[in-house]
Amino acid sequence: MKTLVSAGCLFILLFNSSCSTKGLLATQNFAGLYIPEQQFKDLSYTVFNLNDSISRLYYRFPVENLKIKQPVGKAAFSTYKIDYQIYDGYKKGILVDSGSRIVVDSVLHSGMMNDSLRMRASNGKNYLVRVNFTDINAQLSFTQLINLPKLISGLSSDYLLTDEYNIPLMRNYISRAEKVRVRTRIPADTTVHLLQYKFQYPDAAISPYNFSPEGTDEKPEYISKTEIGFQDLLSEPFSLINEGIFTTNVEKDGFKVYRFYDGFPKVSSAVIMRESLRYISTNMEYEELKLLPPKAAVDKFWINLTGTPERALNQLKRYYGRVEAANQYFSISGEGWMSDRGMIYIVFGPPGVVYRNAEVEEWTYGEPGSAQSVRFYFHPFLNSPGIEDYKLIRLDEYRRPWQMAVSNWRR
DSSP, rough: OOOOOOOEEEEEEEEEEOOOOOOOGGSSSSSSGGGGGSSSSSOOOEEESSSSSSSEEEEEEEEGGSOOOOOOSSSBBBBEEHHHEESSHHOOOOOEEEEEEEEOSSSOOOOOOEEEEEEEETTTEEEEEEEEETTTTTTTTEEEEEEEEESSSTTGGGEEOOOOTOOOOOBBBBBBOOHHHHHHEOOSSSSEEEEEEEEESSSSOOTTTTTOOOTTTOOOOEEEEEEEETTTTOOOBOOOOEEEEESTTTTTTEEEEEEEEETSOOOHHHHHHHHGGTTTSSSHHHHHHEEEEEEHHHHHHHHHHSSSSSHHHHHHHHHHHHHHHHHHOOOSSOOOOGSSHHHHHHOOOOEEEEEEEEOEEEEEEETTTTTOOEEEEEEEEEEEETEEEEEEEEEOOGGGHHHHHHHTTTO
């Protein structure tokens, strides 16, 4: 893919290496993944398998978000570094490949930087890619974790969602009537079927101390089928009008693309604003809100809660900011704000400590090890259609911290 670095680029250093050093992913605190202030704004990644041994890491970000440095008497410049490490999963934590790139740009320009790195990863395993992006002038680094499945052929990283001009979209959802293509490394038939299923969140998650059936054995609700034509491993342009999950394979982690509500991940309508109040309203309040027009319901709720329009506006921005963040971070089987992790994130805020391994993702609020801290445990499970999502282990001991957190919103 052609880089958009300007002609004034002073140098690009690319270094790749392999080793078998043991990693420590399972003991690292990844709380920064869920804190918007600790992420480089509008930086996005995606991965694609070129063949059995080489994969490509695509990245994109707005150039103007880099800090500009201008020494006296010299030209202004921006500098960034991107490096990656590929690990053999959480359990062994073996580092199997790494690489880095440094770019110094002496010409000021705006727009999006689109570029990619080649990574070595052989078929037969599923990997984790840790990517670090550093704005060198600002002395700030930002970390992201990306799954790179290569256990068998036909998994998600064997497909790449692009716009109609074959540029990677860097996301797995599209908007209404948006024209897109799919690139694949797998020889495709002339026609491929995208099977549409309903989202798996029929309603917002229930409180963390209430128990409900796991529901992991439920069959996905099939809706329809969309045919897309392929030629030379690239699909014809197509669009998806109806909301839902579209997949090539319900049995495994194959290609999947999502059609959420219009405006996603933003809270773009009063209907979504009203629905997402479920976590901090009483049952009676919520039933009354559903009887009112959406905007009137939202206005009434926040003004009654805060007493003044000014305080209502402040709380409204804070609350729906978390709803949007939950959509960005946790939209796997449906809208992120409706998921278990989304619920905890909205009510409690970003966790202070996040540990993750193959069996659990653990969130801690408060000082680790303190009797006053609260820990939530989310276990991965195979949802339908063929998606690994996270479910909270619900405990009665969460009742008091949950009620206290909700009370803080209602002051």
